Amino acid sequence: MKTYANAFAERWVRTVRQECLDHVLVVSRRQLESVLCGYVRHYNHARPHRGLLLAVPAPSSGPGHAGTVRRRDVLGGIIHEYERAA
Numbered sequence: 001m002k003t004y005a006n007a008f009a010e011r012w013v014r015t016v017r018q019e020c021l022d023h024v025l026v027v028s029r030r031q032l033e034s035v036l037c038g039y040v041r042h043y044n045h046a047r048p049h050r051g052l053l054l055a056v057p058a059p060s061s062g063p064g065h066a067g068t069v070r071r072r073d074v075l076g077g078i079i080h081e082y083e084r085a086a
Contacts, residue, residue, distance in 0.1 A: 039074075039075065
């Protein structure tokens with residue numbers, strides 16, 4: 001069981017490093033905490049997950065398939081989130 005949990009932790013660290021920390025120059029602990037909080041919010045609310053058939057863990061309750069698409073930059077433009085405009 002311990003090895004199984006370790007695999008999840010190692011995968012999470014790899015994902016955070018590849019998608020976030022490899023693109024940011026972190027100069028303080030405060031900045032690191034801020035960057036990680038922003039990434040965790042993105043990861044849980046906007047990033048599609050293969051294990052969920054490309055759904056997001058906590059979907060927003062926005063409009064359906066009508067309207068224009070807006071882009072929102074996360075972490076200074078490293079990550080982009082897209083949503084339908086109301």
